[in-house]
Amino acid sequence: MTRLPARATALAGAVLLLAACTGTPEPAAAQRRDVGVQLFQWTWDAIAAECTDTLGPAGYAWVVTSPPQEHIVGEQWWTSYQPVSYRVESRLGTRDQYAAMVETCHDAGVDVWADAVVNHMTGQDQPGTGWAGSPYSHDDYPGIWTEADFHHCGLTPNDDIASYQDAAQVQTCELVNLADLATETERVRSTITAYLEDLLSLGVDGFRIDAAKHMPAEDVAAIVADLPEGTGIAQEVIRGSGEPITPEDYLGNGQVYEFAYGKELQGVLASSPGRALELGASASWVPSDQAVVFVDNHDTERNGSTLSYADGERYALANVLMLAGSYGTPVVYSGYAFSDRDAGPPQDSDGRVLDASCGEAQEDGDWVCQHRWPQVAGMVGWRNVVGDAPQVDLWSEGDAVAVGRGERGFVVVNLGDDELRAELATSLPDGDYCEVLEAQGCSRSTVRDGAISVTVPPMSAQAWHVDARP
Incomplete structure (x- = not known):
């Protein structure tokens, strides 16, 4: 297993301990x-x-x-x-x-x-x-x-x-x-x-x-x-x-x-x-x-x-x-x-x-x-x-590629010269998410029935994870 830096291990443990103390559901995969x-x-x-x-x-x-x-x-x-x-x-x-x-x-x-x-x-x-x-x-x-x-x-x-x-x-x-x-x-x-x-x-x-x-x-x-x-x-x-x-x-x-x-x-x-x-x-x-x-x-x-x-x-x-x-x-x-x-x-x-x-x-x-x-x-x-969630929902078409990591996150990368518009299957739980690669603010995306509709400009990427919800 990859050696985690000592302070990173302690921080991950603190997150789980805080969740237990507050009654917040434990994450599906331990953060790292x-x-x-x-x-x-x-x-x-x-x-x-x-x-x-x-x-x-x-x-x-x-x-x-x-x-x-x-x-x-x-x-x-x-x-x-x-x-x-x-x-x-x-x-x-x-x-x-x-x-x-x-x-x-x-x-x-x-x-x-x-x-x-x-x-x-x-x-x-x-x-x-x-x-x-x-x-x-x-x-x-x-x-x-x-x-x-x-x-x-x-x-x-x-x-x-x-x-x-x-x-x-x-x-x-x-x-x-x-x-x-x-x-x-x-x-x-x-x-x-x-x-x-x-x-x-x-x-x-x-x-x-x-x-x-x-x-x-x-x-x-x-x-x-x-x-x-x-x-x-x-x-x-x-x-x-x-x-x-x-x-x-x-x-x-x-x-x-x-x-x-x-x-x-x-x-x-x-x-x-x-x-x-x-x-x-x-x-x-x-x-x-x-x-x-x-x-x-x-x-x-x-x-x-x-x-x-x-x-x-x-x-x-x-x-x-x-x-x-x-x-x-x-x-x-x-x-x-x-x-x-x-x-x-x-x-x-x-x-x-x-x-x-x-x-x-x-x-x-x-x-x-x-x-x-x-x-x-x-x-x-x-x-x-x-964390160490497995790769799932791997998709590629032309100059675009997408991948999920378990039920924790999903990312789309468009290396092409044209805008990418697609509806992609994802293992993320249904609901609203903030896109996390923009400099500021919360641009909302919705996962419905396990799918997310994306519009990704040329030479750019978008990503979502379960801890970034509106």
């Missing part, structure tokens, strides 16, 4: 909160405010922060993925700000997961000084690592990975010149574990293990083995056709990001949208209870392997379908607009990232705030209500 959101390059102060103002009220269960450790200095986004030390001090905020953010998010009912960069250090050939003042060179980090703590694979002319068909290269050579830690050694493992334990002491609930594919699964297992029971683990293992290293190799350590989902969803929506809700049925993918799925993330929106905010309405509807489905644990992505794929987030003259501010514009550097879009935020609440 399982949707995560990656607030890419958001400062700790901005995440804290977002947890209180948006994430908690909208029903998000957990938030993934960008890497919190000290990194190289530079304007590009990838500086955060070139660590210099394990000090919790970065251009996104201080240790104290991170701890305060975690506490604030917990108060709002939102768990906090940290993006943990543990496979490598920097990719810089010249010595330098990190954000918090720590000196470093490519394979020497005073007080932490010496050259003996890194791999020098000797399998390629420059020690960089040349072939992903060679497991030894992938896991002992350097990924784009990033100094590759010898995670098979006890010294390296214990140092990384101590860093994760330090973040847990600040209240962190789980970790996205960055570049897990570039470490043997047994190395990851050894690093996380002594973490407290219940610590969330989601590993980045990109699935590649015919490659010897697969996401399934890592399932013993925790959940794994299923990259095939976002890639396949992009293709399905372009050709046969009716298949969108069948994704994940393949035995060649990670089992649903261990899969983390997403429409895009910070890498795929830049390399074009998935949809992104630049795809506008189609991207929003892809998120609707992900949240409507029953495969995997979904993570919504939220970043900033860019035209240069290396461009970092908005920064001040000292290089500190500015707090995110959500607006209408999407010029370079503007925060896109996809997690606030009405279609996305509305579907988070919808998913929480339907």
